[in-house]
Amino acid sequence: MEDLMAVVDHLIEIGAADADRLYVTGxxxxxxxxxxxxxxxxxxxxxxxxxxxxxxxxxxxxSDIGWWFAPGEVGPTPFDDVDALWKASPLAYAPRVKTPTQVVAGEDDRRCPIEQAEQYYTALKHCGVATEFLRYPGPHSFSTQGRPDLRQDRLSRLLDWFSRY
Structure with missing residues (x-):
């Protein structure tokens, strides 16, 4: 995050981004x-x-990669140190979120299962954050390699969401 924020700060500094009109997606x-x-x-x-x-x-x-990804990228398994995994989880920080956040998921996603998005959306709703949940058919790659009409719909809804704010 520090690296990404440094890039954002640099873009603002050189006039390529407006600090009052920043949006984030990925x-x-x-x-x-x-x-x-x-x-x-x-x-x-x-x-x-x-x-x-x-x-x-x-x-x-x-996840189809969860059993090896967490130990390889984060360190422990839930059996070794559940607290460390929780502290490295965005869901743990949902009570701090103030940013209106759209949550998008694929129903057949085995890589980042839909339950991940559902947990986050539910937490944001619980915390009173402006949020919406978009559920699309398809696997992990639906948003970039899926049906053209669904890709167009997602991008339209993204632009609408950002336009609202």
Whole structure:
């Protein structure tokens, strides 16, 4: 996150971005990072997190890569140190989120299972954050390689969401 915020700061500094009109979005790891960012800063007007991982504890047992990804990328398994995985999970910081956040998921996503997005959306609703949940048919890659009409719909809804804020 620090690296990404440094890029944003640089773009603002050189006049390529407007500090008063910043939006953040990303899919897969970008969805994780989008969810992480809005839990740690409120500098963005709105966010859209697409096929995110938000809970590294449940990700371990529900993803097609969770059982090896968490230990390889984060360190422990839930059996070794559940607290460390929770602290590295965007879901843990949902109570801090102030940024209106759109949550987007694929019904047949085995990489970042829909339950990850559902948990995050539910937490944001519980915390009173402006949010909406978009559920699309298809696998992890639906937003970039799926049916053209669904890709167009998602992008239209993304632009509408950002336009609202």
């Amino acid at each position: 899919g897969s790891y970008g969805g994780f990072m989008t969810s992480w960012i809005v839990g740690h800063t409120d500098r963005f007007k709105a966010a859209s997190t697409v096929v995110p991982v938000t809970n590294l504890v449940s990700f371990y047992g529900t």
